[in-house]
Amino acid sequence: MSNQPDSLRDQLNQLMRHERAQLLAILIQKVNDFELAEDALQEAFVKAWSHWPDAAIPDNPKSWLLKTAYHHAIDGLRRQSNFHRKQPLISQLQELQHELSGAHTDHDIADERLRLIFSCCHPALDETTQVALTLNTVCGFTAEQVAASFMLKTTTQAQRLVRAKRKIKLSGIPYQVPDSAQLPTRLNQVLSVIYLIYNAGYYAHEQLGLINPVHTDEAMYLANTLNQLLPDQAEVLGLLALMQFHQSRMPARHAHPDRFISLEHQDRDLWDQGLIAAANSRFQQAMALKNLGPYQIQAAISGVHSLAHSWSDTDWTQIVALYEKLWQYQPTDPVRINHAVALSYAGDVEAAWHLLQAIDTQQLPDYLPYFLAHAQIAKLRAEPDQAISYLSQAMALSKNQQERTHIQQQMDRLR
Amino acid sequence: MQYLLMIYSAEDAGPQPGDDDFMQMLGEYQKFTDEVEQAGAMLGGEALEATTTATTVRVRNGQSHITDGPFAETKEALGGYYLLDCKDLDEAIRYAAKIPSAAYGCVEIRPIMVLPS
Structure with a gap:
């Protein structure tokens, strides 16, 4: 292999990008400590950076990195004040290190990312912490990058991440995939975190531009990983289909350089038909599993839009019916608001108006x-006049210049 | 791991002594205690007298200050506890949800600290 620094840097970056989460997931499982595992892996990457140019990249780089990380974890444990109590763990890690020294290939390394994802999204952590921790540990965002997603100071975000990692360790949050009894609720929480990450990209605040493709890409990566490691889950497929439908409209949504174009005014010829086909196929796979849920219904709504050749061609009756169905799973104000808008397009403006009146505005000022x-x-x-008054209230709340x-x-069109 | 499950509720909430359903609740508590004992998780647990019997002690500058009542005047008070040995937090959460008072009060779970030897 080449030992040119540039190509080495590329290869190391690739390894970090693709394998970091897998290696971290294994290390956390073995040492039962997020911080120790992260430090050890970081050290292993640093060591690779300084050692590989002379010796070339080994044939089994993951095994090499894991072995080196175990070595650093053992060092880390020995430096702890109560290290003699950690002796059984140190011996166990030494054994693992030894195993990796032989003719171990990277193929033999198990993928433990599912455990990592479920631990990060454990209900004993609050939801914003779940999102931050998932971005940090599974997606490899630095505290600074996570902070930017939430408009927080880096130091505040870094402290929150440290606190979350210590809580996982000290409170005994299990590092495992939930059993079948717990799985549906826990999986819903994971999907909710992934969709929050997606939306953080889709509705990015103005400092980040209108869209942050890093977040949307990471959400797709997480959902694809979940689908790969936990196949045949209808709602995982439903979420994937939903995000792919959104993605298919990106070229049309961002056809103008300095403003986004709403669904109504998009040039539908710009929609990515390949992604729409992929989304449809995910959706069909989900429906075949006969376990309906809110992400599949939202994907269906998005799918109805994708079928329409123009805004006026949209099957609003179908969309209204789907929002009624969604309400059974998510009786929330956002669903009610979207239902009302769909009703208004379906021609039932009075029913739409009554639906909006039922919303308690104190709850969502x-x-x-x-x-x-x-x-x-x-x-x-x-x-x-009423419409302009509502639009100016919306204007005051918008955080995004575009x-x-x-x-x-x-507003101008109404005047 | 060891967890302390602290049972909080307003003292006038839930069945009161003398009520018909009070005996029923005691039966439910007995059932729960039997379950954690049979599972080998039970390390201890008691019901507490009302907060009107509580005394709070603070030592400041070597002086003891005794006050009548619980340290915090809140509606929900600690009414009892279980000390359980559980595999992980999920198991502790599952037990907490089975404590009868969780239906009208709440149960706080705190891991027991492992002190450096």
Whole structure:
């Protein structure tokens, strides 16, 4: 293999990108300590960087990195004050290190990322911590990168990550895939975290530009990993289909350099038909499993849009029916708001208006889509002043310059 | 791992002594205690007298300050506890959910600290 520093850097970066989570997942399982495992893996990558240029990349780089990380973990344990109590663990790690010294190939290394994902998304951690921890440990974001996703100071985010990792260790959060009784609820939580990551990219705040492809890519990576390691789960396939439908519209959504284009005004010729086909096929796979859930229903709604040749061609009756179904799984205000908007497009403006009236605005004073929906329905009820008033409330809540431009255009059209 | 499951509820919530369903609740507690004993998880556990019987002691600058009542005047008070030996937090959470008072109060789970020897 070449020992040119540039190609070595590329290869190491590739290894870090593709194998880091797998190696970390194994290390955490063995040492039962997130921080120790991360430090050991970091040391192993540093060592690879300084050793490989002379000796060339070994044939089994993962085994090499794992062996080296065990070595650093043992060192780390020996430095701890109560290290004599850690002797059984140290012996166990030495044995693992020895095993990797022989004719061990990278093929023999088990993929333990599923355990890692379920631990990061354990309900004993709050949801924002689950998202942060998943980005940090599974996706390899630095504390600084995670902080940027949440608009937090790096030091604050770093402290929260450390606290979460210590809580996992001290409170005995198990490092395992939940049993069949727990799996449905726990899997839902994992999917919720993945979709939050996706949306953090899709609805990025203005500092990050309108879309952050890193987050959407990571969410796709997580969902694909989940589907690969835990196959035939209808809702995992449903979420994958949903995100692929969203992705298929990206070229049309971002066809203009400085504003996003809403579904209504998109050039549908720009939709990625390959992704739509892939999403449809995921969706069919999900439906064949006959275990309906909210992600499959949302994918179905997105799929109905993908079938329509134009905005006016959309089957709104079908979409209304799907929102009614979704309400049975997610009786939340956002679902009710979307249901109302769909009703208004299906022609039942009064029913839409009544549905919005049922929402307790005290519960969601800052929810931008609520005001946009109200504006839309006021417009259809021929109440332009009302519509403008709702749009200006939406404007005040928008954190995104391009979205504000979009709202301004709607206001201008009403005047 | 060892976990302390602390049972909190408002003292006027749930069945009260003398109520018909009080005996039923005691039966449910007995059932739970039997379950954790048979599973080998039980290390200890007691019900506590009401917070009106509580005394709080603070030592400041070597002086003991005794106050009548619990340290925090909140509606929900510690009413009892179980000390359990569990495989992991998930098992502790499963037991906590079976404690009868969890239905109207709540159960706080705290891992027991392993002190350096």
